[in-house]
Amino acid sequence: MTVDTKPTVALVGAGSIGVGWAIVFARAGHPVRLFDVSAETLSRAPSAIGGRLAALADAGLISETPAAVAARVTTHTELAVAVGGATLVLEQVPETPDLKRAVFAELDRLTQPDAVLASSSSSIPASIFAEGLAGRARCLVAHPANPPYLIPVVEIVPAPFTAPEATARARSLISAAGQEPVTLRRELCGFVYNRLQGAMLREAYCLLRDGVVSVADLDRLVTHGLGLRYSLIGPFETSDLNYRGGLAEHADRMAANYAAMGAERGQNDPWTPELVAEAVAQRRAALPLDRWEERVAWRDRELMALLAFRRSRGL
Numbered sequence: 001m002t003v004d005t006k007p008t009v010a011l012v013g014a015g016s017i018g019v020g021w022a023i024v025f026a027r028a029g030h031p032v033r034l035f036d037v038s039a040e041t042l043s044r045a046p047s048a049i050g051g052r053l054a055a056l057a058d059a060g061l062i063s064e065t066p067a068a069v070a071a072r073v074t075t076h077t078e079l080a081v082a083v084g085g086a087t088l089v090l091e092q093v094p095e096t097p098d099l100k101r102a103v104f105a106e107l108d109r110l111t112q113p114d115a116v117l118a119s120s121s122s123s124i125p126a127s128i129f130a131e132g133l134a135g136r137a138r139c140l141v142a143h144p145a146n147p148p149y150l151i152p153v154v155e156i157v158p159a160p161f162t163a164p165e166a167t168a169r170a171r172s173l174i175s176a177a178g179q180e181p182v183t184l185r186r187e188l189c190g191f192v193y194n195r196l197q198g199a200m201l202r203e204a205y206c207l208l209r210d211g212v213v214s215v216a217d218l219d220r221l222v223t224h225g226l227g228l229r230y231s232l233i234g235p236f237e238t239s240d241l242n243y244r245g246g247l248a249e250h251a252d253r254m255a256a257n258y259a260a261m262g263a264e265r266g267q268n269d270p271w272t273p274e275l276v277a278e279a280v281a282q283r284r285a286a287l288p289l290d291r292w293e294e295r296v297a298w299r300d301r302e303l304m305a306l307l308a309f310r311r312s313r314g315l
Contacts, residue, residue: 006028007030008032008033008086008087009021009030009032009033009086009089009090009173010082010086010088010090011033011035011090012035012083012091012093012103012107013092014034014036015036015041015092017148018036018092019045019048019049020146020147021144022034022045022073023049023052023053023056023069024148024177025177026049027056027064027069027149027177028178030072030177031072032073032074033073033074033075033076033082033083034074034082035075035077035083042077043075045073045075046070046073050066050070052147053066053069079110083107083110084111086111087116088115088116088118088169088173089107089111089115089117089118090118090119091103091104091107091117091118091119091120095121095122095123100121101129101130104119104129104130108130108133108134108135113135114138116140116166116170116173117138118142118170119139119141120141120142121141121143122194123189123191123194124141124189125141125159125187125189126139126140126158127187130159130161131159131161136161136162137163138162139159139161140166141156141157141158141191142154142155142156142157142174142181143157143193144179145193152180153180153181153193154174154181155181155182155191155192155193156170156184157184157187158184160187167183171183202265228303228306229303232299232303236282236283237287239251239254240287241292241295241296244292245289246283246287246289247276247280248276251271251276251279251280255270255271255276
């Protein structure tokens, strides 16, 4: 029998995100303590975790048996027991500021002083619910995609008062668990993931409202178009690889068109020369233009592999 040596992770809230986080950290070898105020929700969690682990095993995505991973997760009806001695505490209660304030006040009181306290909130910054805490310097947001055991990106969002050491520890623990942390430079409502998702949804609803396209055809444009590329490269790199001159050439050709599209929706967010120059500088640091053709060839090979896989699955 092996003894767990990785730090303990406590999860406050045993709904879908709590279950997802439990799988992420237990799969990475951490002891996980799961708490919920609802006895019914807590009682459903082990079965949900077991079922998802079995599916992951069938897909070859875990290296141990589902039972071995699930054994690292324990459920608790007392918050103090669940969070006591934990190195990382993740909260996923409903998106209500007052509730989060109350929960974080308890966590600040019950946890060891060096524990990182993170919220899985999808829109509420830590400065809203942790401002008044004595231990606010260890509080931040760690917003996962859902389900986190399949979509690994996590937004790390420190508040202005969050200590850099707490941000670094949260990022390190989450990265070591197999996730892809992205640290935001400042707080904002909805963070980045939901703002990108929301921008597409807002335009989708407008196009439906205006009679331009059906729901099914719009979804098809994404799954057979944007989604294919974006599963490999993001919007900046997509634009960078669309023209031989890279992002600068793309902006030169397309900025006016995109500005006109935005103006139709009442937006005035032009791609200024300074903004484009910053984006170009970051892309050229990541990919010099003399490697542009090499990267385009890589993109095409990966898209071919993805298309072959989709065809094999009847997609």
